[in-house]
Amino acid sequence: MLQLSNVSFRYMKKPILQDVSFSFPVGQIIGLVGENGSGKSTLLKVLTGILRPSSGEVLLNGTPVTRRSADKIAYLPDIDLFFDFYTGEQLFQHYASQFEDFSYDKACIVAEFLQVDKSVKLRQLSKGNRGRMKMAATLGREVPYYVMDEPFSGLDPIVREQLIKGLIQFTDIEHQTILLSTHELYEVEPILDQIILLQNGSIIAHEEVETIRDMSNKDAVQWMKAFYKKG
Amino acid sequence: MTIDFSRDKPIYSQLVDRICGDILKGKLVLGDRLPSVREYAVETGVNVNTVQRVYKELEAMNITETKRGQGTFITTEEERIALLREEMKTQLADHFLTSIEALGFSKEEMIVVLQNKS
Numbered sequence: 001m002l003q004l005s006n007v008s009f010r011y012m013k014k015p016i017l018q019d020v021s022f023s024f025p026v027g028q029i030i031g032l033v034g035e036n037g038s039g040k041s042t043l044l045k046v047l048t049g050i051l052r053p054s055s056g057e058v059l060l061n062g063t064p065v066t067r068r069s070a071d072k073i074a075y076l077p078d079i080d081l082f083f084d085f086y087t088g089e090q091l092f093q094h095y096a097s098q099f100e101d102f103s104y105d106k107a108c109i110v111a112e113f114l115q116v117d118k119s120v121k122l123r124q125l126s127k128g129n130r131g132r133m134k135m136a137a138t139l140g141r142e143v144p145y146y147v148m149d150e151p152f153s154g155l156d157p158i159v160r161e162q163l164i165k166g167l168i169q170f171t172d173i174e175h176q177t178i179l180l181s182t183h184e185l186y187e188v189e190p191i192l193d194q195i196i197l198l199q200n201g202s203i204i205a206h207e208e209v210e211t212i213r214d215m216s217n218k219d220a221v222q223w224m225k226a227f228y229k230k231g
Numbered sequence: 232m233t234i235d236f237s238r239d240k241p242i243y244s245q246l247v248d249r250i251c252g253d254i255l256k257g258k259l260v261l262g263d264r265l266p267s268v269r270e271y272a273v274e275t276g277v278n279v280n281t282v283q284r285v286y287k288e289l290e291a292m293n294i295t296e297t298k299r300g301q302g303t304f305i306t307t308e309e310e311r312i313a314l315l316r317e318e319m320k321t322q323l324a325d326h327f328l329t330s331i332e333a334l335g336f337s338k339e340e341m342i343v344v345l346q347n348k349s
Contacts, residue, residue: 189242
């Protein structure tokens with residue numbers, strides 16, 4: 001169980017996250033949505049131990065999360081992967097050296113599913129293919145938590161669709177949890193169990209996706225938009 | 232295949248309708264084996280938990296049966312499918328009546344239109 005407990009984060013006196021509390025159960029795909037600047041990236045970095053909260057705690061199975069908790073959490077950042085002179089193959093070797101839970105074979109299978117060539121240098125790949133490679137490397141790690149910062153950002157609809165399918169195919173819903181931030185809510189909604197809406201560094205709403213439709217005959221995008229009309 | 236889901240109904244219920252529709256159209260036949268939960272989830276671009284709910288619902292409706300270790304199969308009971316046909320016709324009729332009432336048309340007017348349709 002991964003938990004945020006009254007987490008606040010300030011950057012140079014500016015509050016980015018304000019008293020955020022949430023429990024992320026195992027076996028769900030959770031979408032984090034919110035406007036640009038709402039604090040999504042920061043929340044994910046705090047969750048993975050890359051940033052330390054100014055106050056509050058991030059707990060993984062009761063123990064505070066540090067960068068070393070990285071052994072239970074696989075993080076896919078929104079920036080391009082470093083080492084762009086690496087080939088995909090070298091990237092996988094690097095991950096294998098860093099993470100005990102990395103399965104080289106699985107990463108290769110995912111890469112094949114996503115139709116990306118691991119023998120090509122990352123910087124020579126198109127943006128879409130770099131996105132595929134990032135996903136293959138990340139899913140190659142067998143961990144209980146995947147945290148992905150805008151994994152579909154800037155990618156064309158075909159790539160997005162393939163990445164979404166790859167996500168479903170290569171994760172085990174019973175033992176793994178995926179938390180991903182996205183702006184492409186319309187396309188991603190069908191794979192989400194739950195959605196969290198972040199506004200100005202606070203969680204202003206969270207709901208099970210099917211409940212939104214069941215109760216209000218609206219989809220998640222319409223549900224989300226309603227919060228902006230009010231405020 | 233990724234489906235464009237309509238916005239107003241739960242996704243699991245749209246998939247239940249879709250599979251029932253496939254049966255009525257003959258795309259799925261008595262005794263056919265459905266894809267595994269994960270396969271269907273990947274095919275349709277939907278969460279595995281949702282597909283599990285779909286398959287559970289179909290089983291509760293007696294449209295399908297799960298055989299341990301073998302998978303999920305469309306029923307072999309023809310009567311159940313005949314009943315499905317009737318249920319679907321009634322559902323369509325209900326939707327139709329709601330739509331026409333909203334515009335103030337009567338059932339009788341529409342019957343005339345339908346009969347004149349070739």
